[in-house]
Amino acid sequence: MPFHYPNGKLYLNDAKDNPKKQPKNQEVRFDNRGMSLEEEINESNRYYLAHDIAVVYKKPLPIQIVKVDYPKRSAAVIKEAYFRKPSTTDYNGVYKGYYLDFEAKETKNKASFPLKNFHQHQIEHMRHCLRQDGICFVIIRFVSLKRLFVYPATPLIRAWDTQETVQGRKSIPLKTIETEGFEIHYALNPLIPYLSAVEQLIHYLESRKGVHYGN
Numbered sequence: 001m002p003f004h005y006p007n008g009k010l011y012l013n014d015a016k017d018n019p020k021k022q023p024k025n026q027e028v029r030f031d032n033r034g035m036s037l038e039e040e041i042n043e044s045n046r047y048y049l050a051h052d053i054a055v056v057y058k059k060p061l062p063i064q065i066v067k068v069d070y071p072k073r074s075a076a077v078i079k080e081a082y083f084r085k086p087s088t089t090d091y092n093g094v095y096k097g098y099y100l101d102f103e104a105k106e107t108k109n110k111a112s113f114p115l116k117n118f119h120q121h122q123i124e125h126m127r128h129c130l131r132q133d134g135i136c137f138v139i140i141r142f143v144s145l146k147r148l149f150v151y152p153a154t155p156l157i158r159a160w161d162t163q164e165t166v167q168g169r170k171s172i173p174l175k176t177i178e179t180e181g182f183e184i185h186y187a188l189n190p191l192i193p194y195l196s197a198v199e200q201l202i203h204y205l206e207s208r209k210g211v212h213y214g215n
Contacts, residue, residue: 037104037141041091044190054195056093056100088125089136095195098202101129103138110144112171115163123160126153135202139194140177150197151181 035043038058048054092101103126105117126136136153155176162168182197 037106037139038090040191041104041139041194044192044194045091045093047190048195054093054095054100056091056095058091059088089122095135095198096202099129099132099134100198101126101134101136104141105138106141106143108143109171110142110174112169112173113140113142113177114171115160116170118156118160123157127157130154130157135198135205137198137201139192140181142174145174148184148186148192148194149177149181150184150194150201151177152201155180 042058045054045056045058048056089101089103091104092099094100103118103122105113107113107117129136130153138151138153138156140149140151141147142149151172156172159169159172163170182200184192184194184197187193
């Protein structure tokens with residue numbers, strides 16, 4: 001089913017475009033589970049909610065349905081729809097009194113993460129959240145490498161703002177993500193324990209209290 005942005009442009013799910021080593025006896029393999037990154041995060045959020053650790057939900061998309069087929073009286077099939085307004089980020093919620101706001105993105109690239117996977121309105125949304133002391137980040141999965149990172153919004157915004165300059169890049173190198181981000185590893189409960197990385201990010205931000213991000 002095709003979805004369109006408010007300007008009529010066709011929506012493409014760019015999350016599909018474009019994941020400290022664990023001891024071997026504790027390594028959990030999910031190579032054939034067939035779940036998308038979004039499904040994995042949703043499952044992890046259900047675990048966090050059930051155990052009163054955090055309340056995080058996927059934001060609903062503001063969709064306007066324009067074409068529906070009724071192959072059966074008891075069933076309706078949406079054939080075409082439009083986003084009523086640009087979406088912001090994928091998830092938001094509360095953890096230990098902190099407001100969380102984040103994206104989830106995947107790439108098949110092995111050496112860098114393309115900035116084209118983001119949109120200007122998403123970057124601006126994160127910039128505004130940072131100015132209100134929100135905890136903003138993106139969960140990045142390198143599909144081919146099976147590696148996951150929590151990457152803070154601050155360096156992401158910096159990379160976005162400088163990509164058009166002489167020294168700017170159209171992607172963030174994996175080595176930079178390894179240095180500025182927090183790697184996470186699959187587990188059993190929750191499947192993606194991203195809050196352990198968020199905890200490290202919070203400690204880092206608290207150590208720099210008074211510094212405003214995303215300006």
